[in-house]
Amino acid sequence: MAFIEDPAFVLSYLRQAFITSDDTGMSEMVLVDEDIEHWDSIKQEREGTPKTRSTSEKPQNLEYGDISQSFDITASSLDWGIRRRTNTAQRLEKLKKERQNQVRCRNVQWKEKPVDMSAEEMAGMFEKKDLSEKKSAAVPQRTSVLAEQLEQSPVLTNNPFIEFSKFDGKGHVGSTATKRVDIFLTMTTGKERNFPLTVVVLATARVQDLIGLICWQYTNEAKEPKLLENVEAYCLHIAEDDGEVDTDFPALDAKEPFAKFGFTTLALVEKPKDKEQQSEIMLVTVNVPHSGFSRIQVESLGLTMKEILHRALKRRKGRVDPSGPDYVLEKQSQPGVCVDLDSTLESMNTMEFCLVRQHRSHGRAKRKAHVPCDAHCFQCSCTRGEVEEETEVNRNMSEMEASLSSLQYKSYRVNMFTKLRTSTIIQLGRFYSQCVHQTQNKYYHTTG
Amino acid sequence: MSKDKRSTMGSNGVTNTDPVILATAGYDHTIRFWQAHSGICHRTVQHPDSQVNSLEITPDRQMIAAAGYQHIRMYDLNSNNPNPVVNYDGISKNVTSVGFHEDGKWMYTGGEDSCARIWDLRSRNLQCQRIFQVNAPINCVTLHPNQGELIVGDQTGAIHVWDLKTDHNEQLIPDPDASIQSVSIDADASYMAAVNNKGMCYVWTLSGGTGEEHTQLLPKTKIQAHKRYALKCKFSPDSTLLATTSADQSVNIWRTTDFSLKCNLALKNSTLTEQVQKRWVWDCAWSSDSQYLVTASSDNMARLWAVEQGEVKREYSGHQKAVICLAFNDCPPT
Incomplete structure (x- = not known):
């Protein structure tokens, strides 16, 4: 310019x-x-x-x-008053801070040139100590402070929550990001109940890890009553400063990183048990349409649905051919929606399921199957239970369905009558996905 | 060390003088301080730029020295300052061992630059820096209990006895094909033991070493202490036992009466934890009553053993990488 x-x-x-x-x-x-x-x-x-x-x-x-x-x-x-600090300013400040730290840290450089020392100085510095006196005056052995401390402290080696000790942030103050929380222990009584347990947790921990850490610290401090040896039996609730549990809010999600919550006061609460859980033995009911039901014992809520399906099929071996079409589980309360087999029983929030073949659902689809159908190929699309018919056949079917949508449908049994290869397209309502099943059923025969 | 002072420790993360100091360090660039009796880590300080090869607590229990690559750093034990308070540098290569005169007059170090050094600790103007050079990288330096002689073990298998006052030195080579890994002298200076990388342990009886007289070494015995690399040897404070640690993932305890094996401290596979990681045991330290031994090993753990029962009493878990050195002191000043 x-x-x-x-x-x-x-x-x-x-x-x-x-x-x-x-x-x-x-x-x-x-x-x-x-x-x-x-x-x-x-x-x-x-x-x-x-x-x-x-x-x-x-x-x-x-x-x-x-x-x-x-x-x-x-x-x-x-x-408008907001003046961004330049990188230079920030850098200068950092350097200044470092310099201040260095000032606090004395630096001693090795001197290559040895300083001449007088014989006196040498004698003063490097005089040999006479050890013969010490030998004669043998110190009577006393128990060490360590031994005393070990005796006083309870045996901690079998703390079941030891795996969570790595989330303890007490030793990290000043070096790593940590969070401090006061935890009210709702299972304790008296004085213990009124005072929170202060826990310092690494900022990387999840809520589940924090629960484990609290349990670990609780056990370490030998508090009573003893905790259940399962972190999943506990949850964290928001609490007031006086220790009152705020039950209006749900417990913190165990899988979430704890750092995202801003709470500094929480309460450790034992999860309310379901009826099945209370008897210590949890039972999962798996209904099989028209063939009764099975009660399956499960030892924990952490089991995957796949495992439950596997057990159900095992139980019903003979009555249900496991080598036949694939089976899936549906919630009894939500017919037509298959559960994710990789999720845990806990996440289902129910203990009652229904075993169905994969290409039909135990409610509606079953009813469709009652319809004697001449078409080799039919298509039905379901949207959240509403049936939209697209073909003539389907319209007929829905009329049939309407007439059958009484409670009677349960009494019908569908059997395979003849074997003929057809291709069936079914749209599963909830997932809007379309799957093509190769079925061998052409004619359906209804029996009383 | 008053008790009330101790009781304030913990919740607020402030470290006060605990009568028992246990610190461990290694390759994860941190030094961790533990409550020895509970296994709880109560403080972590960063040791940037380098691993820690050796740790030593000053005799006055005020500071801890950490020897790393090209420097020795001193951290305050009685404050929560995460930064070192003194930094000794000007050394090339790794510093492999560090220790102190019993009255804290000076500090000695040895390193891979083949030099053993004496650093004046008292003041800045009265310098008594001393240096002793050998022909090979130094693995270990030990101070004779008479405070006047340094025992230096190097990688060519030589053990040098350096008289600090007269600069007189003697050397002996038990096995020219092995590297001396560690040397220990018992508290009343009756025995000296050295271990090498072939798992051999050599023992000498000591005489002399007072006044102008140099220490005389008389071979006493040699034992195949371990099948593999031996890493550390330490006499118990009451001089009745000798511990040797090894790459064979165990610690052997020997009686000094006849140098017979008393017990082998090793993790059994049958212990509760399924994955018992058995790794090299790098360092060990005795409790003042010779009843307990703390060990540091490559499985990121330090352990406290009851020697008589031969079992693990406490485990110190928290390091992210191998633990290769530790410092322990359970002798509060009376």
Whole structure:
């Protein structure tokens, strides 16, 4: 830019930049006594040599030449008070901090040149100690402080929650991100109940890990009553500062990282047990349409649905051919929706399931199957239980279905009558997915 | 060390003088301080830039020295300052061992630059830096209980006895093809033991070593202490036992009366935890009553053993990488 040739512009620019970027007030102190005459001389000089510059290039009302004593331009008028600190400033501060740390840390450099020492000094520093006296005056052996402490502290080696000790943040204060929480222990009584247990947890821990850490610390401090040896039996609730549990909110999700919650006071609560759980033996009911049901014993809620399906099939071996079509589980309360076999029993929130073949559901699809169907291929699409018919066949079917949608349907039994390969397209309502089943059923025969 | 002071420790993370100090360090660039009786880690300090090869607590129990690559750093034991308070540098290569004069007059170090050094600790103007150079990287340096002689073991298998006052030195080589890994002298200076990388343990009886007299070494016995690399040897404070640690994942305890094997401290596979990681045992330390031994090993753990029963009493778990050194002190000043 040609402006840079102009000293008045450069000066003015610097001046304005100084004023506008200065938020310390230093510019006022420095610039207020600035010699204005000097500025004027520069200005005149510039105006006195008009031939070298074409005035048309420069509008007359250029502000840069105006020297004002006013410092009304403030940083805030330009960037609304938010002045981002430059990287340089941040870096300088970091360096300063490091330097301060180093000042606190004395540095001792090895000196290559050995200092000459007098014999006296040498003797003082490196005199050999006479050990013969010590030998004679044998110190009577006493139990060490460690032994005393070990005796006093309870045996902790069998703390069942030891795996969670790694989330303890007590030893990390100042070096790693940690969170401090006060935990009210609702299972304790008396004084213990009124005072929270302070836990320092690593910021990386999940809620489940924090529960484990609380249990570990609880056991370490030998609190009574003893905890159940299962972290899944406990949950964390929001609590008031006085220890009152806020039951209006659900417990914190065990799988979530704890750091995302901002709570500093929580309460450890034993999860309410279901009826099945109370008898210690949990039973899962698996209904098989038209063939009764099976009760399957499960030892924990952590079992996957796949395992439960496997057990159900095993139980019903003989009555249900496991080598035949694949079976899936549905919730009894939600017919037509297969459960995710990889999820746990706990996440189901129910203990009653229904065993169905994969290409039909135990409610609606079953009913469809009652319809004697001549078509080799039919398509039905279900949206959340509503049936939309697209073909003639399906319309007929829905009429049939309507007539059959009484409670009677349960008494019908579907048997395979003849074997003929057909292709059936079924759209599962909930998932909107379309799957093509190769079935061998053509005709369905209803029996009483 | 008053009891009330101790009781304030823990909840707020502030470390006060505990009568028992246990610190461990290794390859994860941290030094951890443990409550020895509970197994709880109560403090962690960062040791940036380098692993820690050796740890030692000052005799006044005020500071802990950590020897790393090219420097020795001192951390305050009685505050929560996560940064070192003194940094000794100007050394090339790794510093492999560090120790102190019993009155804290000076510190000795040995390292892979083949030099053993004496650092003045008292003041800045009275320097008594001393240096002793050998021909091979130094693995271990031990101070004779008479506080006047340093025993230096190097990688060529030589053991040097350096008289600090006269600079006189003697050397002996038990096996020229093995590297000396560790040397120990018992508290009343009657025995010296050294272990090498072939698992051999050599024992000498000591005489002399007072006044102007140099220590005389008389070979006493040699034992095949381990089948593999031996890493550390330490006499118990009451001089009745000798512990040797090894790459064979165990610690052997020997009686000093006849140097027969008393017991083998090793993790049995039958213990509750399924995955027992058995790794090299790098370092060990005795309790002052010679009843307990703390060990540091490559499975990221330190363990407290009851020697008489031969079983693990406590485990110190928290390091992210191998633990290769530890410092232990359970002798509060009376």
